Amino acid sequence: MWLEPSITVIDFYEESPVAVAPGKRPRMTDVGKKAGVSACTVSRAFNAPDTVRPEIRQRILDAAEALNYSLNPSAKALRLQATHIFGVVIPTLDHALFAKLVHSFEETLSRSGYAPVVATTGFDNTHVFEHIQTLVERGAEGLLMVGKVEDDKVRRFLTRTGLPAVTTYSFVEDRIPSIGFDNYQSIAQAVDYLAALGHRQMAMIAGPSRGNDRQQSRIRAFRDAEARCGNGRPWPVIEHSYAHAYTAGAEILRDLLASEPGITAIVCNSDTFAIGALLEMQRQGVRVPEDISIIGHDDMELAPLLTPSLSTVAVPAADMGHRCAQALLNAKLHRAPIVPVKLDANLIIRGSTGPVRRDF
């Protein structure tokens, strides 16, 4: 009988006469030995069950069970040159929109036997290289990233390796294909609508703009509108992290009310900010939209349920996740090129926006 140079672990595999080195996982050879076949038959028993005689297959399965055998994924991946993993680089999961994006991404991947590995990076895209490297070292065969890639190391890395990659959330003309929407346009719609209602002094509550093309585009849209429609008084833009965004929305609104009494409309780059602000206005007795109009962004589930219901810009979060997954899968499975897609983000007018009040 064949024996490893090491000791047989009798207390663990007591029923088995097969020796497995202590602390080592059994291999196909071990299973084969126990079942009285070769390793390659074991392989077949798992991967092409039909090609092995039923009784032998059962013997192999039993042997595997007895030895606590399980396939070594790394060896398999090496042999097949496929890990079936895609990487996701996301600012945070602790925000409904991004969570929904990853959720739908995962859904679509899993239907094809793929799974996402995720890295959260915060919102600044100028230092994401290490995160991406980690994902690739973990076997990512493709990459989903949020927003325009600003890190030159990342761009070089992607062209160098030819790794399939998509960016999402913002639509960008770029060598790296993107499946997203026009962030300038999404805010431009909102501000133009408010301007049409007569608003001449607004404020914006924005996410962190450093290394974040989505926020930069939106702020640009806001500034352009200020130049076109402003009454001369500066329109404040307050940036805040998306962490504790509801609370931040409430606090920022309080400050705004105190320091900028002339403001008649507030544009929020996330419904979370807007909802926090709206609730704070109700607490302070500010009437919405009679005294102040407020508009959000994202069209979260809560938006239509509030009183007044929240005007906002609907963002196709789930759609982006599905499409990105499908694009990556097609790239990997059928060598299809990833074609950029510009999706719609539509203004949804509800009850929180109205004509500017007379005395302005």
Added chain:
Amino acid sequence: MWLEPSITVIDFYEESPVAVAPGKRPRMTDVGKKAGVSACTVSRAFNAPDTVRPEIRQRILDAAEALNYSLNPSAKALRLQATHIFGVVIPTLDHALFAKLVHSFEETLSRSGYAPVVATTGFDNTHVFEHIQTLVERGAEGLLMVGKVEDDKVRRFLTRTGLPAVTTYSFVEDRIPSIGFDNYQSIAQAVDYLAALGHRQMAMIAGPSRGNDRQQSRIRAFRDAEARCGNGRPWPVIEHSYAHAYTAGAEILRDLLASEPGITAIVCNSDTFAIGALLEMQRQGVRVPEDISIIGHDDMELAPLLTPSLSTVAVPAADMGHRCAQALLNAKLHRAPIVPVKLDANLIIRGSTGPVRRDF
């Protein structure tokens, strides 16, 4: 000079005299060849840069760059017997609490160079085996799961393979260690508090209970209270998926108001249900808590910001994520056993709960 039996791809690696088979990624050997060293020196240049002469190291790095070389993760994982991946089996990412859990899990993992692969399964734990298998095939060295594992195939698989595993969200006495809180207790607190305020007929809005020990425990706590404090009229328990939970909360409340006018308190197994219901009550002119008390679960960020602020049970979501990650890391890195931890879930009394109204 060494040559593969295949054609040299001159148009692509024009500047290089090294032949790489077409369509194949270069290996360390190729890089070494180009840099005039052996493969193992290339390996050292990447993994232990100090042990190779600087000028040679540079030559190697240049060669790698020129050849578009990047390390093969599967080969590395096979050699090192380590993928640095843990699997996460989660009902959904499209719910703030679970997203936060995964977020904090990822944060802690990434600090140690690990990354999560995620699978979403829905709430029924009786059919998660395939998902888990997929994760393990993708290289998961350990597993985080939500709630008690009901699937026998999974239990056998875990004991068979000895894969480190934790369950979270519910604390369960089980062979699989859990880091969570007592779901019976969390609702018991809430209901006892309402009973002490004089409420004798309540309703519960619950998540899906099939294969879901958290919901089952909570419903049991509710039923036990009904038996102790009820007024004889049955206490309805309405189950609903967590998808579109805000909207569902609003709709269910509407039905309840119409069909069960005697109810004076509503217990929700998620703040999302509670917030939806609360907003609906405001819309209908039902006073909270004067006419009806409502209590949520989870203590989401919005709870204290509403008017009235929402009484709820605080759940340590981020804490669970961090602790589970740390436990898995310790198990893998230091062979430390995973010790079960029962965390607190505390009742937070705010403005949405009050004494039952007199006429009952």
Added chain:
DNA sequence: TTGTACGCGTTATCAT
């Protein structure tokens, strides 16, 4: 239907 032999790309050991 089953077995033999080899290679996937990396790193550790040992020798130089």
Added chain:
DNA sequence: ATGATAACGCGTACAA
């Protein structure tokens, strides 16, 4: 400081 060699565990031509 660097190189030769072997081994990680699997899948697959090819042979039997």
